[in-house]
Amino acid sequence: MIANLSTYESVQPDNVKVWFKAGPASKFPKNGGACIKYKDKQIAIFNFTRQATWYACQNLCPHKMEMVLSRGMIGEEDMQPKVACPLHKNTFSLKTGKNLNGSLDAIATYPVKVEGEFVFVGFSE
Template sequence: METETTVTWHVACQVSDIPEDGGGCALIDGKQIAIFNFARRGEWYATDNECPHRQQMAVARGMIGSQDGEPKVACPFHKKTFSLQTGHCLNDDAYQIKTFPVMVKENLVYIGI
């Protein structure tokens, strides 16, 4: 059974603040959120900015891509690679990051927390 949670939408930034097919980090309520504009796929994603491997705040600076069609991001430090859909680490089962819903409306990017 899934429990219902209410999501609060926060304005993170403008669309142009995040490079196409790249990421940027927004500070929301004291939390660092990595936001990705996956322009190739026409999709937006948001995750923790902290990589759990060495607790480094750098996921937003990682390269994005896909593995068997699943969108992913690689931490720039040691290339731990996370699914942008589930946050699951694809090359080390021990790690997991959080993902957040993203909404783009009137040129603004909103993150649901």
């Protein structure tokens, strides 16, 4: 399958139709990311233990269309959680998806919730 940016569209909490069970919270690395698959999408999920929050975004980096963001470093910039692509260090807000150090397309972000031991990602379809 050819990676395609149009596969990914941000989902706001109000628009969630499906909470997809991504896996047990204990399987996700602390302060790091892991990739899951939902339909034809690869989704990066980040367990931001420093902030006690979780984030999800497309795994596809819009720079060279590589499926790599789940392996990126996470951190904060101006109180915004962000991920840096492991290949060329473009950074993206994990809240808005905006490219913070350039003019690349924004990445899609998705709501995450943890219920019991499990992590769920919200999708609109």
